[in-house]
Amino acid sequence: MIRRGRTEGWLKQPIDTLPTWATFHGVAFNGVKIGPLPGFEERGSTVIADTDLEGGKVEPLLVIPKELIISRQNIEMFARADRHLREVLEALGDFGRTTRGTKDVGVLNPLTEYIKFLPDELLPTFWSEEEQELLSGTTLRPAVRAKLNSLLREFETLRTATESIGWCARYWWDEDTGMVTFEDWMRVDAMYRSRALEFPGAGDCMMPCVDMANHASGEGTAAIYETDSDGNGLLLLREGKKIAAGGEITITYGDEKGACENIFSYGFLEDAVTSAKVMFLDLDIPDDDPLRPAKIFVSTAAPGFRIFEKKDHIEWESDFIWLVVINEEDGLDFRVRQTIDGKREIQAFWKEQELDTVKLREHLQEDQAWDIYRLRAMVLLQQRVETQIETLQGTQSELREASIREGPWKLAVQLRQLELEMLEHTFNTLERQKLSLLESEAVQRYLGMATNEVDEEVDFS
Numbered sequence: 354m355i356r357r358g359r360t361e362g363w364l365k366q367p368i369d370t371l372p373t374w375a376t377f378h379g380v381a382f383n384g385v386k387i388g389p390l391p392g393f394e395e396r397g398s399t400v401i402a403d404t405d406l407e408g409g410k411v412e413p414l415l416v417i418p419k420e421l422i423i424s425r426q427n428i429e430m431f432a433r434a435d436r437h438l439r440e441v442l443e444a445l446g447d448f449g450r451t452t453r454g455t456k457d458v459g460v461l462n463p464l465t466e467y468i469k470f471l472p473d474e475l476l477p478t479f480w481s482e483e484e485q486e487l488l489s490g491t492t493l494r495p496a497v498r499a500k501l502n503s504l505l506r507e508f509e510t511l512r513t514a515t516e517s518i519g520w521c522a523r524y525w526w527d528e529d530t531g532m533v534t535f536e537d538w539m540r541v542d543a544m545y546r547s548r549a550l551e552f553p554g555a556g557d558c559m560m561p562c563v564d565m566a567n568h569a570s571g572e573g574t575a576a577i578y579e580t581d582s583d584g585n586g587l588l589l590l591r592e593g594k595k596i597a598a599g600g601e602i603t604i605t606y607g608d609e610k611g612a613c614e615n616i617f618s619y620g621f622l623e624d625a626v627t628s629a630k631v632m633f634l635d636l637d638i639p640d641d642d643p644l645r646p647a648k649i650f651v652s653t654a655a656p657g658f659r660i661f662e663k664k665d666h667i668e669w670e671s672d673f674i675w676l677v678v679i680n681e682e683d684g685l686d687f688r689v690r691q692t693i694d695g696k697r698e699i700q701a702f703w704k705e706q707e708l709d710t711v712k713l714r715e716h717l718q719e720d721q722a723w724d725i726y727r728l729r730a731m732v733l734l735q736q737r738v739e740t741q742i743e744t745l746q747g748t749q750s751e752l753r754e755a756s757i758r759e760g761p762w763k764l765a766v767q768l769r770q771l772e773l774e775m776l777e778h779t780f781n782t783l784e785r786q787k788l789s790l791l792e793s794e795a796v797q798r799y800l801g802m803a804t805n806e807v808d809e810e811v812d813f814s
């Protein structure tokens with residue numbers, strides 16, 4: 354439907370007509386305009402200073418009436434006056450009670466007009482199979498796959514929940530008269546993902562006009578966004594920040610976000626980016642671990658680990674890995690028990706005490722073998738990092754095929770390089786930490802005991 358609307362023109366408006374929409378709906382512009390920045394047109398529209406501005410000496414640059422903000426609260430309010438929206442929300446149950454779940458429900462209000470100004474972002478969910486292949490070995494590849502799967506599931510939820518509502522069946526799902534397709538769901542997801550901002554007190558929101566601001570990190574960020582005491586949205590120039598007429602008013606989409614997340618959610622990397630910053634790598638429990646099925650059953654943590662930069666060094670964190678590195682000899686046990694309603698459940702025990710796996714790290718930290726568990730974790734992480742390096746190196750394409758667009762190609766090349774550098778850095782960091790742990794008394798004692806008893810090299814994995 355969206356593609357058709359764009360092609361036929363009924364779901365498209367040129368950005369230079371945005372001021373008319375904005376004035377009509379009470380948006381205040383103070384010293385700024387919206388449009389493409391000369392020389393940077395490929396970044397779409399942005400907020401531009403119309404006159405010389407200095408933070409602290411100017412009014413809020415944009416004031417957005419609270420009724421125009423797409424927040425969970427406002428959607429519930431719209432639904433009170435809109436039977437169709439209410440029917441859909443009720444049919445969707447919990448899913449309809451999120452900002453995300455209700456974003457594409459069409460009701461005639463100012464926002465159905467605003468959507469016409471939004472560009473179609475080339476996020477990786479829209480890259481071709483061949484373009485997505487370029488991401489092999491990067492952390493973005495599984496993220497995009499998982500996203501496409503969850504979008505499919507969401508779309509099915511939306512369809513099954515609403516196909517018995519007469520007007521939905523007719524206008525959305527009917528083979529002849531229905532217009533909604535999975536591609537539409539992908540497109541609204543991309544709009545939401547690339548434009549939603551988190552507002553203190555209001556949660557994730559889409560805020561018309563403020564969402565036209567492009568991103569710049571660090572000192573480059575020109576403005577901040579917030580809500581006033583009445584709930585209206587504000588774009589404010591940072592205190593002391595000077596922007597000359599014609600200059601860009603940027604905000605930050607989150608300086609802490611890594612390269613993978615930036616491409617995933619916004620489809621670009623800042624020119625000055627020099628590091629992948631944050632990476633999440635999956636981790637499996639080895640097949641030869643006899644407790645593997647029980648561990649998978651009880652674990653509530655994401656199966657992997659995060660590596661991230663902190664100042665000039667690399668750190669890692671994982672709630673999952675601790676369950677992977679301990680076994681029965683250490684004191685881990687599982688028992689099956691029956692619940693009140695007759696169901697069977699597996700309960701984990703650590704040294705005879707019931708174990709809440711979320712707290713496992715705390716228990717291990719108090720254990721005299723803590724250094725040994727840490728060493729095992731590091732060995733495992735290092736192996737996983739090494740495999741990732743090999744996959745990245747083994748899947749590098751040298752030449753851009755004609756069918757691959759320049760944007761995805763450039764981003765994939767950049768991401769591969771940044772992630773490779775970060776992985777190599779991580780590998781070396783883990784090597785140093787491993788060597789220093791080997792010196793620890795607990796490890797020395799364990800190694801001594803192990804070599805005496807079994808007279809063979811200890812396998813920490």
Ligand SMILES: C[S@@+](CC[C@H](N)C(=O)[O-])C[C@H]1O[C@@H](n2cnc3c(N)ncnc32)[C@H](O)[C@@H]1O
Nearest residue numbers: 396397398474547548564565566567568619621
């Ligand atoms: C919240 S929207 C900003 C407004 C958008 N440019 C438009 O035309 O509607 C976010 C999108 O703007 C673009 N963008 C924002 N900051 C950028 C930057 N520093 N470099 C390149 N593209 C940027 C990306 O396409 C991103 O997905």
